[in-house]
Amino acid sequence: MEFPIFKTKIKGLKKKFNLNDPKERREYFNLKAGKEIKKLRDFLKKGNTFIAYLLGKKNSGKGTYAKMFAEIVWSEKIEHFSIGDMVREIDKEIEDKKRQKELIEFLKKYYRGRLSLKEIISSLKNRSTKELLPTDLILALIKREISKKEKKALFIDGFPRDLDQINFSLFFRDLIDYREDPDIFVLINVPESVIDERIKWRRICPLCQTSRNLKLLPTSKIGYDKKTGEFYLICDNPRCQGARMVKKEGDELGIRPIKKRLKMEERLIKEAISLYGIPKIFLRNSVPQKLAKKYIDDYEITPEYYYEIKDGKIEIKERPWIILDDQGRKSYSLLPPPVVVSLIKQFTKVLNL
Ligand SMILES: [Zn+2]
Numbered sequence: 001m002e003f004p005i006f007k008t009k010i011k012g013l014k015k016k017f018n019l020n021d022p023k024e025r026r027e028y029f030n031l032k033a034g035k036e037i038k039k040l041r042d043f044l045k046k047g048n049t050f051i052a053y054l055l056g057k058k059n060s061g062k063g064t065y066a067k068m069f070a071e072i073v074w075s076e077k078i079e080h081f082s083i084g085d086m087v088r089e090i091d092k093e094i095e096d097k098k099r100q101k102e103l104i105e106f107l108k109k110y111y112r113g114r115l116s117l118k119e120i121i122s123s124l125k126n127r128s129t130k131e132l133l134p135t136d137l138i139l140a141l142i143k144r145e146i147s148k149k150e151k152k153a154l155f156i157d158g159f160p161r162d163l164d165q166i167n168f169s170l171f172f173r174d175l176i177d178y179r180e181d182p183d184i185f186v187l188i189n190v191p192e193s194v195i196d197e198r199i200k201w202r203r204i205c206p207l208c209q210t211s212r213n214l215k216l217l218p219t220s221k222i223g224y225d226k227k228t229g230e231f232y233l234i235c236d237n238p239r240c241q242g243a244r245m246v247k248k249e250g251d252e253l254g255i256r257p258i259k260k261r262l263k264m265e266e267r268l269i270k271e272a273i274s275l276y277g278i279p280k281i282f283l284r285n286s287v288p289q290k291l292a293k294k295y296i297d298d299y300e301i302t303p304e305y306y307y308e309i310k311d312g313k314i315e316i317k318e319r320p321w322i323i324l325d326d327q328g329r330k331s332y333s334l335l336p337p338p339v340v341v342s343l344i345k346q347f348t349k350v351l352n353l
Contacts, residue, residue: 003282008300019336036353044074053160053272060195065336188285190285
């Protein structure tokens with residue numbers, strides 16, 4: 001499965017940007033996709049919306065791309081709708097007697113499917129996190145969530161989740177009363193080696209749950225543990241008062257425990273590509289090293305961070321991060337902004353703006 005490489009390099013444009021800096025990032029987007037951003041804003045200003053389904057493997061950056069797109073284009077008019085977050089919220093609702101009653105009232109009215117109300121409640125209550133909720137229930141719950149809010153352009157994250165759900169996605173906009181709005185598949189391709197490293201080096205703040213990466217996305221302060229000889233991240237959130245970020249159990253295994261799921265997600269993407277009648281956007285995270293010069297600028301590449309102690313002080317250092325893509329080629333992984341530039345440009349094309 002090979003996605004086209006998107007060219008974000010503009011001939012003659014020499015300026016470099018620090019893409020981690022919000023101000024410079026804005027300037028970068030204006031230079032590389034200003035015209036398209038304006039077109040999208042005009043489209044939204046007229047009261048139009050869209051539904052975009054994010055399809056990519058676990059940890060492929062779906063949420064990151066959608067949120068950055070919204071931040072750059074118009075955050076009040078665009079929502080990243082995560083099915084995972086919705087289900088977690090419903091878990092809380094089930095525990096609260098009063099809120100549970102509202103949920104039951106809704107389901108009585110709108111749920112159609114094979115489960116009795118009693119079965120639904122008990123499956124919500126006793127569900128292990130790995131178990132999926134039945135599609136008919138998920139659909140009813142999404143409808144409820146969306147009807148509660150004002151109408152916005154949506155990035156749906158986590159649906160369709162399997163081959164059975166893909167057919168539902170084709171009629172989904174009817175179900176949530178978005179019938180006239182364009183719908184789009186946004187397909188994301190990230191090498192498994194990138195996903196593997198993202199998991200292995202992931203660190204979480206035990207207090208605020210913020211997630212960073214020791215190798216790819218460090219915090220501004222780094223600590224050193226003399227006992228273990230390891231460097232660690234220190235949470236940037238002032239409320240956490242210098243909390244040491246930690247590894248989650250099992251993360252050191254990388255993608256090994258989720259291989260089966262990744263395979264299934266790959267089949268899902270292939271299936272989506274083969275469908276007619278629904279426009280598709282192709283997002284690609286990696287660029288073969290050999291082609292990089294032609295397509296991208298150096299500052300658009302994800303660096304690898306490492307640490308050294310000099311005169312008792314910890315220094316954060318940077319070097320190019322080279323990975324093997326799924327075809328075994330030495331490649332670079334792109335930072336989110338260039339991928340979002342390609343998302344913005346393909347979006348205007350698909351919407352005929
Ligand atoms: Zn924190």
